[in-house]
Amino acid sequence: MNLQTFKYLIALEKHGSFRLAAEECFVSQPALSIQIKKVEDELGVVLLERSPKGFFFTPCGKEVVARAKKVVQQVEEIEALARNWHNPYGGPLSLGAFPTLAPYFFPHIIDHLVDSYPQLQINLIEEKTGILVQRLLAGDLDAAFLALPIKEDDLEYGEIFTEEFFIGVSKRHAWAERDQITPQELAAEKLLLLEDGHCLRGQALDYCSRSGIGEVLNFRASSMETLLQMISMQRAISLVPQCVAEKNPQLHYVSLEGGGPTRTIGLYWRKSSVRRDLMLELVDDLSREYGQKDEFALHI
Amino acid sequence: MNLQTFKYLIALEKHGSFRLAAEECFVSQPALSIQIKKVEDELGVVLLERSPKGFFFTPCGKEVVARAKKVVQQVEEIEALARNWHNPYGGPLSLGAFPTLAPYFFPHIIDHLVDSYPQLQINLIEEKTGILVQRLLAGDLDAAFLALPIKEDDLEYGEIFTEEFFIGVSKRHAWAERDQITPQELAAEKLLLLEDGHCLRGQALDYCSRSGIGEVLNFRASSMETLLQMISMQRAISLVPQCVAEKNPQLHYVSLEGGGPTRTIGLYWRKSSVRRDLMLELVDDLSREYGQKDEFALHI
DNA sequence: TGGATCGATAAATTTTATTTATGATATAAG
DNA sequence: CTTATATCATAAATAAAATTTATCGATCCA
Numbered sequence: 001m002n003l004q005t006f007k008y009l010i011a012l013e014k015h016g017s018f019r020l021a022a023e024e025c026f027v028s029q030p031a032l033s034i035q036i037k038k039v040e041d042e043l044g045v046v047l048l049e050r051s052p053k054g055f056f057f058t059p060c061g062k063e064v065v066a067r068a069k070k071v072v073q074q075v076e077e078i079e080a081l082a083r084n085w086h087n088p089y090g091g092p093l094s095l096g097a098f099p100t101l102a103p104y105f106f107p108h109i110i111d112h113l114v115d116s117y118p119q120l121q122i123n124l125i126e127e128k129t130g131i132l133v134q135r136l137l138a139g140d141l142d143a144a145f146l147a148l149p150i151k152e153d154d155l156e157y158g159e160i161f162t163e164e165f166f167i168g169v170s171k172r173h174a175w176a177e178r179d180q181i182t183p184q185e186l187a188a189e190k191l192l193l194l195e196d197g198h199c200l201r202g203q204a205l206d207y208c209s210r211s212g213i214g215e216v217l218n219f220r221a222s223s224m225e226t227l228l229q230m231i232s233m234q235r236a237i238s239l240v241p242q243c244v245a246e247k248n249p250q251l252h253y254v255s256l257e258g259g260g261p262t263r264t265i266g267l268y269w270r271k272s273s274v275r276r277d278l279m280l281e282l283v284d285d286l287s288r289e290y291g292q293k294d295e296f297a298l299h300i
Numbered sequence: 301m302n303l304q305t306f307k308y309l310i311a312l313e314k315h316g317s318f319r320l321a322a323e324e325c326f327v328s329q330p331a332l333s334i335q336i337k338k339v340e341d342e343l344g345v346v347l348l349e350r351s352p353k354g355f356f357f358t359p360c361g362k363e364v365v366a367r368a369k370k371v372v373q374q375v376e377e378i379e380a381l382a383r384n385w386h387n388p389y390g391g392p393l394s395l396g397a398f399p400t401l402a403p404y405f406f407p408h409i410i411d412h413l414v415d416s417y418p419q420l421q422i423n424l425i426e427e428k429t430g431i432l433v434q435r436l437l438a439g440d441l442d443a444a445f446l447a448l449p450i451k452e453d454d455l456e457y458g459e460i461f462t463e464e465f466f467i468g469v470s471k472r473h474a475w476a477e478r479d480q481i482t483p484q485e486l487a488a489e490k491l492l493l494l495e496d497g498h499c500l501r502g503q504a505l506d507y508c509s510r511s512g513i514g515e516v517l518n519f520r521a522s523s524m525e526t527l528l529q530m531i532s533m534q535r536a537i538s539l540v541p542q543c544v545a546e547k548n549p550q551l552h553y554v555s556l557e558g559g560g561p562t563r564t565i566g567l568y569w570r571k572s573s574v575r576r577d578l579m580l581e582l583v584d585d586l587s588r589e590y591g592q593k594d595e596f597a598l599h600i
Numbered sequence: 601t602g603g604a605t606c607g608a609t610a611a612a613t614t615t616t617a618t619t620t621a622t623g624a625t626a627t628a629a630g
Numbered sequence: 631c632t633t634a635t636a637t638c639a640t641a642a643a644t645a646a647a648a649t650t651t652a653t654c655g656a657t658c659c660a
Contacts, residue, residue, distance in 0.1 A: 001303050001375055004648085018607055031649050033608060038648095043382035049439055050607080051454060051572035052656050056439040058574050059392055060385040067378050071371055075301055078367050082343035085360040092359055139349055139356040154351060272351035274358050304617090318638055331618050333639060338617095352625050354637080 001042065003075055005035045006068035009047070012036065013057060013065045088278050090119035096135065096144030100200040100224050101265060102126035104243040105145065112289060117278075129199040136268060143269040143279055147199045150268055156300040157266035158283030161290040165204070165260045166253035168231045168240035175237075176252045183256060187212050192227060192236035195220040200263070204239045207261035266299070303375055305339045306368035308332045309347070313357060313365045388578050390419035396435065396444030400500040400524050401565060402426035404543040405445060412589060417578075429499040436568060443569040443579055447499045450568055456600040457566035458583030461590040465504070465560045466553035468531045468540035475537075476552045483556060487512050492527060492536035495520040500563070504539045507561035566599070 004025075011021035012032070022032040040047050047061030057065065085091045097105060106124050113122055125132070125141060132144040137154060145160065167186065169175045191208065193215050194201045201220075208215060216236065221227035228248055230236040241263060245253045267286065269279045283298065304325075311321035312332070322332040340347050347361035357365060385391050397405060406424050413422055425432070425441060432444040437454060445460065467486060469475045491508065493515050494501045501520075508515060516536065521527035528548055530536040541563060545553045567586065569579045583598065 001379070002648095003301050003303055019605085027648090028650055029607070030609075030651085035648075037608090043379065044386045045382040046574045049570070049572050049574055051570065052607090053454065053658090054606085058439075060382065063381060064378055067374060067381070071374050071378075074367060074371050074374070078364055078371075079301070079343065081363060081367070082345040082360065086344040139358070154353065270349065270351065272349050274346045274349055302617095319636090327617090328619055329638075330620085330640075335617075337639090350638080352637090353627090 002035070002039070003072065005039045006072050008032045008035050009039070009061075009065050009068050010072060012048075013062075016054075087119060088275065089117050092121045092123060093117075093143075093275065093278075094123040094125060094141045096125040096127055096132040096141045096146075098129045098132060098144075098146065098199055099126055100194070100198060100241065100244065101145055101147070103224075104241075104247050105265070108290070109286065112285070116285060128197045130197065133268075136270065139270070142273065142275045143267055143282075145265055146268050147203065148264040148266050150266075152268075154270055154272070155268045156271050156298075157268040158280065158287065158299065159291070159297040160265045160267055160283065160286045162262050162264040163242035164255065164262050165207070165239040165241055166245050166255050167237055167260070168228070168245065168248075168251045168253055169237045170232055170234045171250070171252050172234060173237070173252065175254050178254050180255050180257050183211050183258065186256065189237060190214045190216045192216045192219065192221055192230055192238045194224070194227060195222050200224075200239075200241065203261060203263050207239070271300070301342065302335070302339070303372065305335045306372050308335050309339070309361075309365050309368050310372060312336065312348075313362075316354075387419060388575065389417050392421040392423060393417075393443075393575065393578075394423040394425060394441045396425040396427055396432040396441045396446075398429045398432060398444075398446065398499055399426055400494070400498060400541065400544065401445055401447075403524075404541075404547050405565070408590070409586065412585070413582075416585060428497045430497065433568075436570065439570070442573065442575050443567055443582075445565055446568050447503065448564040448566050450566075452568075454570055454572070455568045456571050456598075457568040458580065458587065458599065459591070459597040460565045460567055460583065460586045462562050462564040462592065463542035464555070464562050465507070465539040465541055466545050466555050467537055467560070468528070468545065468548075468551045468553055469537045470532055470534045471550070471552050472534060473537065473552065475554050478554050480555050480557050483511050483558065486556065489537060490514045490516045492516045492519065492521055492530055492538045494524070494527060495522050500524075500539075500541065503561060503563050507539070571600070 008021065008025055011024045012018065015021045015024065018032055019029050022029040025032065036048065043064070045060050045064075046058055047064055048055045049058055102124070103126070110122065110124070113120065125135070127135070129146055129150075132141065132146060133150060133152060133155075135141045136144050137152065146157070148157075148159070150157070167175070167181065175181060191204065191213060193204050205215070207213070221230060221238075224244060227236070227238055228240075228244075228251065231238060231251055239261065240248075240251070240253060245251070267279060267283050269275065273279065280298070280300075308321065308325055311324045312318065315321045315324065318332055319329050322329040325332065336348065343364070345360050345364075346358055347364055348355045349358050402424070403426070410422065410424070413420065425435070427435070429446055429450075432441065432446060433450060433452060433455075435441045436444050437452065446457070448457075448459070450457070467475070467481065475481060491504065491513060493504050505515070507513070521530060521538075524544060527536070527538055528540075528544075528551065531538060531540075531551055539561065540548075540551070540553060545551070567579060567583050569575065573579065580598070580600075
């Protein structure tokens, strides 16, 4: 069974002539004759009734041609599909980001993305870092915005931006009039952190342990929103990343003298990704747009 | 594009392994690898994302496989279809007969046919001889019961039976008590014949001209039923074939001394017909059942 | 009846697919 | 840490298939 033979059969029905059909298929007449005979042998059925004066299709032949047409059409659809996908700047693109970044960063980049790559169908996925890495490695995601560092040999990444953490407090808090506090002042407080699994928690804990700051032990926020609510109600203070702070002006943010902790966001993708070139370009674009440096750092 | 490659792709998706997929397809692993790569080149699309640790399908690859499955399935349906048709004693069989035979002969043979060839889907067509020959030559009919002779080089036939014509008269007719009349007696009468296009008309005319019998000139019956009605109403007498007579006992039939005219019915088919063998068998069967001779006459 | 056209056939050729053998890389067991 | 054994990719050799060229026999039309 052979798609080319199907095309021969279809052309034969169309023209009612071996010679013309062969012409349409850009082959010699014997090539077509032989292949038709071959498919008849293979199917064990006579598709054409031949006589010295001409030929016509048997009922079985007619049915086979009708079905062959459908098959050829579907194959052509596959080819068309592939042509669409051929454009690396087209087709579906699944992008992930972790929960303390996604709602604050995605809104910025989608405008940029749809402007720059209008043929992309962008799919944004918000998951905790662990899940994102998993899905990335499984080929389920094309790329993900993750906080450095991620140790996966199969992934490579480009840095997009680095942002500072501020101390978020209620506007009625004692520090509401302050621009800056010292690490020593902060060390006297206890911070509310996110629950396990959030990468931000890890980053905050790192800073805390280095600075001797404690965590509120009997409660952990399940989301950034919860955490901000708690701060707002003066039930807590916490470390808040800059992009989150920018979106929540109802709170007051105090910076740490000598610079607070930071997080660096990178775009990660599989080294083997089909989208690799697009990703490199994307890192270039986004780091220029959102990064602090003129030069962007690739880790490939 | 190649159906075999589609099968490779499908097996690859099924097993997630080149080696196992190749095994299922009964080919070597490189054969499969190469063909997959080839189809990727051809489509201009990467279907698998390969890495040293393994591979998975790209979104495009998944879509292609899904469609390839449908295509392969449809091709398998074509193969199954052909297998069904492979049986020469199965599938649709279109049989024709002319109007002065069909209603009187078809009822007899359909029982015989469905018993002997239960897998056939029999289609009976009643048309005047000219149309039947036309449709036969066009491949639109598989075979037709026609009165000899038919002069068509592309057709061959077997004789089924020969029947006599009787003179049909009303039971109130002067001849109603007679079994036999002489041609001389008949020559004094005028016969009602069928309209042009009926082969029976030609046969009757042949006999009439040879026997000096005249035709009713101002009226011709449009069908056998009309003719029988006219006889019944004592408005006419006519030549009636035996099989018609048997079905219409309300009339009286007089035979001609020395034997009346006859018609021989043959089964005709194209020399090139796919059903040729079946037709030969059918002639054998039917001529034994309905013919007068032990030997049946083939004209092939 | 001769010339043109049609499809079938045969042999030669080209193209394509496949196998065998081998290499590079990663994983698992000792 | 090393060896053994997977994995898939690659290369060259081989086998298989489709195609072309050339030709034939038959029909058709003038």
